[in-house]
Amino acid sequence: MSAPLLDIRGLRISTEPARNKAQLDILKGVDLTVHRGEVVGLIGESGAGKSTLGLAAMGYARRGLVLSGGEIYLEGQELRSAGDEGLRHLRGRKTSYVAQSAAAAFNPAHKLMQQVLEVTRIHHDLSNSDVRSKAIDLFDRMKLPDPEHFGDRYPHEVSGGQLQRAMTAMALIGEPDLIVFDEPTTALDVTTQIDVLAIIKAVIRDLKTAAIYITHDIAVVAQISDRIKVLRHGEEVEEQPTHDLLNNPTQSYTRELLKARSRQQHVPSKNHLEPILSVRDVTAGYGNATILHDISVNLRQGSNLAIVGESGSGKSTLARLIMGLLQPSQGSVAFKGETLSPGLAGRSADQRRNLQMVYQLPDVAMNPRQTISEIIGRAAQVFRSLSRSAARSRAAELLDLVDLSPELIDRYPGQLSGGQKQRVCIARALAADPELIICDEVTSALDPLVADGILDLLMRLQEQLGVSYIFITHDMGMVRAIADDVVVMQHGRISEQGRKEAVFSPPFADYTHLLISSTPEISEGWLERAISERKMAAGGQ
Amino acid sequence: MGGASVTTLVLKRLVSGLVTLFLVSLMVFVGTEILPGDVAEAILGQQATPDAVQALRDKLDLDRPAIERYGLWLWDFAHGDLGQSLASGREVSDLIAGRLGNTLFLALTAAIIAIPVSVGLGLLAALYEDKLADKSITISTLIFVSTPDFLIGYLLLLWGAVTLGWFPALSRISDSMSFIEQLHAIALPCLTLALVVSAHTMRLTRAAILSVMNQPYIEMAELKGATRQRIILYHAFPNALAPVLNIVMLTLAYLIVGVVVVEAVFNYSGMGRLMIDAVSKRDMPLVQACGLIFASVYVALNLTADILSLLANPRRRRPK
Numbered sequence: 001m002s003a004p005l006l007d008i009r010g011l012r013i014s015t016e017p018a019r020n021k022a023q024l025d026i027l028k029g030v031d032l033t034v035h036r037g038e039v040v041g042l043i044g045e046s047g048a049g050k051s052t053l054g055l056a057a058m059g060y061a062r063r064g065l066v067l068s069g070g071e072i073y074l075e076g077q078e079l080r081s082a083g084d085e086g087l088r089h090l091r092g093r094k095t096s097y098v099a100q101s102a103a104a105a106f107n108p109a110h111k112l113m114q115q116v117l118e119v120t121r122i123h124h125d126l127s128n129s130d131v132r133s134k135a136i137d138l139f140d141r142m143k144l145p146d147p148e149h150f151g152d153r154y155p156h157e158v159s160g161g162q163l164q165r166a167m168t169a170m171a172l173i174g175e176p177d178l179i180v181f182d183e184p185t186t187a188l189d190v191t192t193q194i195d196v197l198a199i200i201k202a203v204i205r206d207l208k209t210a211a212i213y214i215t216h217d218i219a220v221v222a223q224i225s226d227r228i229k230v231l232r233h234g235e236e237v238e239e240q241p242t243h244d245l246l247n248n249p250t251q252s253y254t255r256e257l258l259k260a261r262s263r264q265q266h267v268p269s270k271n272h273l274e275p276i277l278s279v280r281d282v283t284a285g286y287g288n289a290t291i292l293h294d295i296s297v298n299l300r301q302g303s304n305l306a307i308v309g310e311s312g313s314g315k316s317t318l319a320r321l322i323m324g325l326l327q328p329s330q331g332s333v334a335f336k337g338e339t340l341s342p343g344l345a346g347r348s349a350d351q352r353r354n355l356q357m358v359y360q361l362p363d364v365a366m367n368p369r370q371t372i373s374e375i376i377g378r379a380a381q382v383f384r385s386l387s388r389s390a391a392r393s394r395a396a397e398l399l400d401l402v403d404l405s406p407e408l409i410d411r412y413p414g415q416l417s418g419g420q421k422q423r424v425c426i427a428r429a430l431a432a433d434p435e436l437i438i439c440d441e442v443t444s445a446l447d448p449l450v451a452d453g454i455l456d457l458l459m460r461l462q463e464q465l466g467v468s469y470i471f472i473t474h475d476m477g478m479v480r481a482i483a484d485d486v487v488v489m490q491h492g493r494i495s496e497q498g499r500k501e502a503v504f505s506p507p508f509a510d511y512t513h514l515l516i517s518s519t520p521e522i523s524e525g526w527l528e529r530a531i532s533e534r535k536m537a538a539g540g541q
Numbered sequence: 542m543g544g545a546s547v548t549t550l551v552l553k554r555l556v557s558g559l560v561t562l563f564l565v566s567l568m569v570f571v572g573t574e575i576l577p578g579d580v581a582e583a584i585l586g587q588q589a590t591p592d593a594v595q596a597l598r599d600k601l602d603l604d605r606p607a608i609e610r611y612g613l614w615l616w617d618f619a620h621g622d623l624g625q626s627l628a629s630g631r632e633v634s635d636l637i638a639g640r641l642g643n644t645l646f647l648a649l650t651a652a653i654i655a656i657p658v659s660v661g662l663g664l665l666a667a668l669y670e671d672k673l674a675d676k677s678i679t680i681s682t683l684i685f686v687s688t689p690d691f692l693i694g695y696l697l698l699l700w701g702a703v704t705l706g707w708f709p710a711l712s713r714i715s716d717s718m719s720f721i722e723q724l725h726a727i728a729l730p731c732l733t734l735a736l737v738v739s740a741h742t743m744r745l746t747r748a749a750i751l752s753v754m755n756q757p758y759i760e761m762a763e764l765k766g767a768t769r770q771r772i773i774l775y776h777a778f779p780n781a782l783a784p785v786l787n788i789v790m791l792t793l794a795y796l797i798v799g800v801v802v803v804e805a806v807f808n809y810s811g812m813g814r815l816m817i818d819a820v821s822k823r824d825m826p827l828v829q830a831c832g833l834i835f836a837s838v839y840v841a842l843n844l845t846a847d848i849l850s851l852l853a854n855p856r857r858r859r860p861k
Contacts, residue, residue, distance in 0.1 A: 060763070060764060062760070063755065088766045088767075088768065089766065092764070093766065099757055105757045105758050107761075107762070108758075108854075108855060109776075118765055119766070122771065154856070154859060156855065156856050
């Protein structure tokens with residue numbers, strides 16, 4: 001076999017040495033090789049060091065980090081000793097980068113074409129008279145609308161999926177030998193993700209570019225990589241060709257990752273339950289824009305209702321409306337048979353106590369200057385009229401209930417991990433003894449294994465306390481695992497609703513089928529099957 | 542939905558600017574009303590007879606209710622009639638015209654030197670963040686901002702006019718002087734002002750640029766192989782323009798409005814000294830006119846800053 005394009009040996013990356021602070025190792029001696037034309041997947045939970053490793057392939061370390069040991073060879077040239085100027089000449093020409101959030105990675109002040117062509121302006125040897133037509137050709141390959149004029153727009157004028165494709169075009173313009181894709185589809189809706197994924201895969205195959213593909217989603221990386229390396233805590237767990245890793249993982253951590261995606265299906269045994277919450281013929285919006293059109297939804301007591309849809313479908317608006325944070329222009333919400341006042345101020349203390357909410361981003365949902373005891377205890381004081389000391393002991397009980405150590409009670413949110421923070425938010429909701437909790441994308445900011453733990457906790461709490469849940473989510477896998485009833489929303493309307501078994505079995509409603517078929521599955525060739533199925537469906541119409 | 546168009550935003554800003562001016566006119570008027578002492582007595586001196594005082598009061602309409610006088614004053618002012626000076630009896634507009642010209646001449650000359658230099662130094666400091674160049678720029682501007690302006694003025698006077706004798710100690714200018722002679726005359730106050738205002742502008746430019754340096758698009762530019770110079774100028778600076786434009790306009794406003802001390806040090810006849818003199822003589826029409834002109838300068842410059850930063854932002858210029 002020829003010499004690899006990229007050969008990283010024993011790479012260590014640490015935090016910058018500083019007074020009063022021990023140097024922390026982010027990567028603890030990792031090897032990585034990539035051959036020409038090969039796609040290597042890097043997978044692991046947040047903090048595993050996968051982005052750090054990907055950037056190191058370009059000789060780059062983020063602010064506050066230093067490449068502290070090992071070697072990085074790109075085409076035989078060692079990057080750690082290449083110097084700033086040497087690296088600058090490689091970047092954009094030999095290597096390029098596709099970032100997670102295209103909206104943030106494009107400069108808002110310049111037009112797309114200027115940014116796509118910037119590499120050729122920086123490296124003059126790449127510049128020639130037809131770079132512009134080359135960019136237009138790449139836009140065309142990326143299936144961007146009106147490729148001739150696409151580049152005349154500013155980043156804020158195109159959609160997230162289009163920006164992500166434009167960024168891939170930007171990475172390809174200098175014909176680099178190696179592209180680092182850092183979670184390029186994570187911020188996209190599932191139906192957009194599958195398109196972008198298919199296009200990225202086709203283009204890197206056509207141009208025979210080598211790539212490092214970083215993601216936390218094993219189902220995504222299975223579609224695109226030849227080999228997969230699993231990282232955890234800055235160390236390699238295992239590395240195998242994709243087929244072998246999926247079928248014969250040697251490490252238990254890899255097995256857990258594979259299992260997280262195919263979790264036990266929740267068996268609903270809940271028939272003939274009374275509705276606890278009914279949304280009746282609701283229309284609502286902000287200002288003159290109507291977001292929700294004629295929505296009617298029922299939640300049965302002690303069961304799980306999943307409201308699914310893509311961003312912009314109105315699912316979070318519906319949650320705000322149920323909570324009384326947004327007033328409907330028509331229709332009403334009833335809780336246990338009583339019509340709720342449309343605004344929060346008109347609701348009784350008991351009604352407010354009974355409806356609680358847990359948010360997507362626990363960081364934003366908690367006051368960073370309050371201790372866990374205050375965060376949970378405050379809810380107990382307000383809703384259960386407990387004294388300060390009683391509220392504190394209640395907070396300790398609740399921590400125990402959500403499987404957190406009571407020792408955390410005097411910590412601040414910033415000292416906890418993402419999963420722990422979300423558990424604190426759940427404990428805060430429980431402090432009110434609610435009968436209904438609305439969970440707004442509660443797992444989507446978490447790593448798969450941590451998310452699994454949160455769902456297990458919620459299900460256990462349901463058995464213990466009989467609480468009912470509304471899950472706002474875009475994740476069909478999660479819906480399949482835990483929902484009793486499903487409402488599918490699109491453009492502010494309900495496109496389908498019913499029992500989960502009915503929604504998830506043929507014949508499928510068109511949009512529901514699109515959502516289900518776009519959800520990545522851990523099997524080789526899923527992407528091709530899903531795309532060809534979609535083409536056949538489109539041809540048949 | 543989408544953002545409102547630039548025209549609507551500009552119109553909104555214009556209206557709020559006019560409202561601000563109206564409120565300022567009210568405050569200027571009330572302010573001059575509550576100044577202690579009687580205007581007529583102040584003008585005629587303590588030996589004046591009660592009859593003479595009363596006659597002057599009648600002539601100046603001082604016995605009419607304040608609200609009425611305010612209405613008349615504002616009406617005339619809006620029509621360009623600034624009234625007559627109580628102290629000298631001359632038209633206020635004549636008194637102000639020459640002084641305002643002098644003030645603008647000094648302010649704009651100082652701005653033309655100070656603003657490009659300080660924005661440039663800010664860019665330079667950001668370019669060499671935490672290196673020697675950055676630290677020396679930061680420290681030297683810090684010295685100038687923390688030294689009182691009259692002290693800087695006297696030190697420059699000592700050095701430029703006394704020791705070296707290159708520049709005149711009294712910055713008198715007149716129409717008979719050529720442009721170059723005028724520039725030579727105001728060299729020292731101009732330099733003083735430039736030193737005083739550079740520090741803010743430089744430090745804010747530096748901070749505005751560094752605050753966008755942790756954006757992902759900066760990392761992307763680095764990964765394209767862009768030089769630090771290109772990153773600062775092409776990627777960071779356009780996104781830091783709004784705060785920089787604001788501080789530039791505030792600096793300009795300060796140069797026009799806040800230069801009383803420097804005018805005094807160099808005996809320069811500008812608006813600031815005119816207003817101080819008017820206050821001490823209870824020359825109300827002149828004080829009010831100066832106050833309102835200063836306020837208009839502030840409002841106009843802030844409006845310009847707002848409109849320019851709107852135009853510099855593609856999201857506002859081309860809303861979806």
